[in-house]
Amino acid sequence: xxxxxxxxxxxxxxxxxxxxxxxxxxxxxxxxxxxxxxxxxxxxxxxxxxxxxxxxxxxxxxxxxxxxxxxxxxxxxxxxxxxxxxxxxxxxxxxxxxxxxxxxxxxxxxxxxxxxxxxxxxxxxxxxxxxxxxxxxxxxxxxxxxxxxx
Numbered sequence: 493x494x495x496x497x498x499x500x501x502x503x504x505x506x507x508x509x510x511x512x513x514x515x516x517x518x519x520x521x522x523x524x525x526x527x528x529x530x531x532x533x534x535x536x537x538x539x540x541x542x543x544x545x546x547x548x549x550x551x552x553x554x555x556x557x558x559x560x561x562x563x564x565x566x567x568x569x570x571x572x573x574x575x576x577x578x579x580x581x582x583x584x585x586x587x588x589x590x591x592x593x594x595x596x597x598x599x600x601x602x603x604x605x606x607x608x609x610x611x612x613x614x615x616x617x618x619x620x621x622x623x624x625x626x627x628x629x630x631x632x633x634x635x636x637x638x639x640x641x642x
Contacts, residue, residue, distance in 0.1 A: 493507065494506070494507050495507075495508060495554070495555060495558050496558065497516070497554065497557055497558060497562060498560070498561055498562060499517065499521060499523070499562045499563075499564065499567070500523075500562070500563055500564060500566060500567030501567065504520075504521055506520050506521070506554065508553070508554030508555050510553065510555075511553070511554055512549065512550055512551065512552060512553060512554065513540070513547075513549040513550075513552045513553070513554045513556075513557050513562070514526060514528055514538045514549035514550045514552075515554075516554040517540070517549060517562075517564060523564050523566050525564055525565035525566050525593045526538050526539075526540055526549055526564050526565060526593055526594075527590055527591070527593060527594065528550060529590065529591070530550070531550050532550070532551075533548040533550055533551040534622070535591070535594075535621070535622040536548065536591065536594040536595070536598060536620045536621030536622060537590060537591050537593070537594045537621075537622075538550045538594060539593075539594035539595075539597040539598050539620075539621065540562055540563060540564050540565075540597060541561075541562065541563040541564075541597055541600070541601055542557060542560050542561070542562055543560050543561050544561070544563075544601060544604060544605075545601060546597055546598045546601045546620070548620070563597075564593075564597075565593035565596060565597055568596065568597070568600060574596070574600065575638050576596050576599050576600045576603065576634070576635070576638045577596055578638075579634040579635070579637040579638035580592060580595070580596060580599075580631070580634045582634070582637060583630050583631075583633045583634040583637055584630055585627050585630035585631045585633070585634040586627070587623065587625035587626075587627040587630075588624070588625050590624075591621060591622065591623045591624070591625075594621050595618070595621050595623065595631055598617060598618055598620065598621050599617075599618065599631075599634070599635045599638065601617070602614065602617040602618070602635065603635070603638060603639055607639060608639050608640070609635065609636075609639060611632065611636075614632055614635050614636070615632075618631065618632075618635075
């Protein structure tokens with residue numbers, strides 16, 4: 493059955509066939525910024541925004557996203573890098589870069605609901621995003637920079 497997904501402000505007709513949103517984004521829409529890592533919702537590498545909230549796309553059936561606004565890492569930058577992306581670069585919070593799209597998406601959601609977060613709020617909001625390289629201090633600084641608190 494064909495469904496319409498709204499991704500990054502555009503409507504896309506897809507046939508999800510019981511697949512996860514992550515597979516539809518990567519395989520059908522060729523949005524490769526959202527990463528597959530654990531496939532169990534434990535690492536946050538596949539985080540996307542669904543109605544402004546971070547969601548692990550590896551857990552969400554694509555059909556469940558119908559009628560919701562989905563934003564991937566590609567959808568954050570319109571014409572130029574998003575402020576959070578710029579802050580990650582400025583603070584060298586990238587390391588290997590594999591977790592970065594999910595980190596940026598989750599940080600963006602945090603800053604949209606809490607424009608001046610405390611370090612505790614950052615730690616809480618980012619708890620679902622793992623970084624195997626251990627760039628957590630740089631990620632925290634990047635979020636504070638994006639918030640204008642660095």
